[in-house]
Amino acid sequence: MFKGVEKINDNLFVYSPLVLPFHKYWTVRVFNKLFLELQLSLIVSRLKFERPILWSYIPNAVEFLGKWKERISVYHCVDELSANPLIPKIIGDLENRFLAKVNIVFTSSKTLYESKKKLNSNTFYMPNVADFDHFNKTVLNEAVVPDDLLEVPAPRIGFVGAISRYKLDFELILRISRNHPEWSIVLIGAKGEGEKEADLGELGQQKNIFLTGGRKYDLLPGYLKGLTYAFCLI
Secondary structure (H helix, E strand, O other): OOOOOEEEEOOEEEOOOOOOOOOOOHHHHHHHHHHHHHHHHHHHHHHOOOOOEEEEOOHHHHHHOOOOOOOEEEEEEOOOHHHOOOOOHHHHHHHHHHHHHOOEEEEOOHHHHHHHOOOOOOEEEOOOOOOHHHHHHHOOOOOOOOHHHHOOOOOEEEEEOOEOOOOOOHHHHHHHHHHOOOOEEEEEOOEOOOOOOOOOHHHHHOOOEEEEEOOOHHHHHHHHHOOOEEEEOO
């Protein structure tokens, strides 16, 4: 927020607004709506935007449809928000309203596509992408396997992403661990992301399950290079 508006090029600017958390309270939602509308209106006026594109990853933007006479509105849906235990129910209601009103919906998975197209016929499947040059270092011998991973016995079955119950099937991982004690299961990512508590249950008690915690993006090619098999959600 303190950086103000950052100019990327002649017709693209970035601003990180100030909003309050606790969206389940209507007073907070009203405050955020009014304050965000004021911030953005000042920016739109100062930059002399005419009929901008309204493109949002969050359904709260339904409150701003038509405010600046956008030429087109887009909902870029990258997650099933209702599956996150920390997301209040009101966000699901806002999403349904947003889906019904926006011009175009993009979804990052086929499951999301099947779900959202029921509320907006102009829905398209646009799968997630990756930085090819960055992760291709794993096969170009440009990545170095970190020492902590080299200490883990091979073969190593790895996952990169949030280690959370609502994203991963913990029971499946435990079953694999018990049925194949000769395999090392390496879980790379923040523990309990999107949950009130990082309750890993029995995952943290298995000798062949290794929880590294989060790792810097620059180091991930090295970790992937050191895995026998890898699954990624990054």
